[in-house]
Amino acid sequence: MGPRKDDTTFNEARAGAQAYLDARLTKPKDAPSRKPFRIPVIDLAPSFSTDRDARKSVAAKIRDACEGSGFFYITSHGVPLATIDSIIRLAERFFKELTPEQKKAMHMSTNNLHRGYEDSAYTSINGDVETKEGFNWGYEEMLDPTGGDGLYCDLDGSKGGSNVWPSEKDLPGFVDVIKDYYGRTLQLARHLFRLFALALDLPGDYFDSMTTHPGGISRLLYYPPSKTPKPLSAENTEEEIGLGAHSDYECFTLLLSSSSPGLEILSPDGYWTEAPPLEGSYIVNIADFMMRWTNDRFKSTVHRVVNRTKDERYSVPFFFSINYDQTVETLPSCISDERPSKYPPIKAGEYILERLNSSLQY
Numbered sequence: 001m002g003p004r005k006d007d008t009t010f011n012e013a014r015a016g017a018q019a020y021l022d023a024r025l026t027k028p029k030d031a032p033s034r035k036p037f038r039i040p041v042i043d044l045a046p047s048f049s050t051d052r053d054a055r056k057s058v059a060a061k062i063r064d065a066c067e068g069s070g071f072f073y074i075t076s077h078g079v080p081l082a083t084i085d086s087i088i089r090l091a092e093r094f095f096k097e098l099t100p101e102q103k104k105a106m107h108m109s110t111n112n113l114h115r116g117y118e119d120s121a122y123t124s125i126n127g128d129v130e131t132k133e134g135f136n137w138g139y140e141e142m143l144d145p146t147g148g149d150g151l152y153c154d155l156d157g158s159k160g161g162s163n164v165w166p167s168e169k170d171l172p173g174f175v176d177v178i179k180d181y182y183g184r185t186l187q188l189a190r191h192l193f194r195l196f197a198l199a200l201d202l203p204g205d206y207f208d209s210m211t212t213h214p215g216g217i218s219r220l221l222y223y224p225p226s227k228t229p230k231p232l233s234a235e236n237t238e239e240e241i242g243l244g245a246h247s248d249y250e251c252f253t254l255l256l257s258s259s260s261p262g263l264e265i266l267s268p269d270g271y272w273t274e275a276p277p278l279e280g281s282y283i284v285n286i287a288d289f290m291m292r293w294t295n296d297r298f299k300s301t302v303h304r305v306v307n308r309t310k311d312e313r314y315s316v317p318f319f320f321s322i323n324y325d326q327t328v329e330t331l332p333s334c335i336s337d338e339r340p341s342k343y344p345p346i347k348a349g350e351y352i353l354e355r356l357n358s359s360l361q362y
């Protein structure tokens with residue numbers, strides 16, 4: 001069952017998101033930003049301490065980043081380099097080793113929750129021609145190191161079971177690598193949510209009960225080499241767009257990529273700014289649902305991918321949500337007399353499904 005298209009809250013959510021994107025894209029410029037636009041590197045090591053002050057010091061850095069560019073790198077996050085290398089290698093194997101027929105058999109068009117393989121033309125953000133190909137999957141209890149709480153429900157309220165996987169024969173070891181990567185990244189996302197709680201002056205466990213069976217869509221992405229490699233500059237206006245300008249939909253995204261650059265972030269003064277990969281780190285960014293939930297205090301920033309190199313690029317984003325059946329109102333610490341709540345309550349899964357459906361190219 002899809003979202004109710006005539007529902008005022010959905011219209012408001014969709015129109016709000018589109019207006020935000022349109023306003024930011026009015027005059028993007030293909031040159032480095034002239035104003036300071038910081039994508040800080042935050043060392044998470046002290047956040048694993050039992051000392052609350054040590055955890056709060058990391059939370060303060062996260063708060064500055066979330067209220068600033070909305071993007072930051074995290075290091076010492078506890079996910080082994082071997083896990084990171086394996087998932088990037090798995091992405092490469094997925095796109096190289098499966099035949100077109102094997103990919104087609106898992107095509108997203110046969111799945112109403114956006115799971116499976118997508119060719120480059122299947123989804124598009126602004127109607128742009130995009131070069132990326134992807135493979136998407138979502139939360140299931142067997143991927144959760146806690147085993148979940150038995151209450152998972154999917155974007156549309158169904159009980160789950162929508163993931164599709166290549167067979168063991170076609171791609172041996174695939175699900176094992178996914179499980180290791182997804183489980184560790186999921187636990188890291190729950191840890192980050194505790195730091196967000198501290199950053200927002202809420203009790204440290206504020207979000208815990210909302211992430212017991214959370215939404216977490218992840219994808220393997222492939223960007224082919226550029227046909228005409230050239231650097232980001234004001235003169236180069238003809239790009240081969242890998243993934244069009246957009247903001248993410250959920251609470252926040254944890255991104256890994258191969259060593260090829262390509263991610264570009266739109267600065268407040270309208271300049272595309274490169275966010276090159278930093279080995280062993282994740283790039284974290286705030287997404288639209290979190291921006292709304294914080295009454296626009298945390299920023300969901302527009303970004304895109306352009307592969308400007310002669311090398312292939314692989315990336316693996318993880319879009320972390322709260323439990324899809326959770327309805328939320330603006331966080332209490334983000335409302336004041338001067339800053340009343342701008343948004344009505346909304347259910348997480350319904351909001352995200354509406355946003356995903358709006359990216360389909362029919």
Ligand SMILES: O=C(O)CCC(=O)C(=O)O
Nearest residue numbers: 221248257263305315317
């Ligand atoms: O591939 C990347 O580096 C970023 C992907 C991304 O922004 C997305 O899938 O939302």
Ligand SMILES: [Fe+2]
Nearest residue numbers: 246247248303
């Ligand atoms: Fe994104």
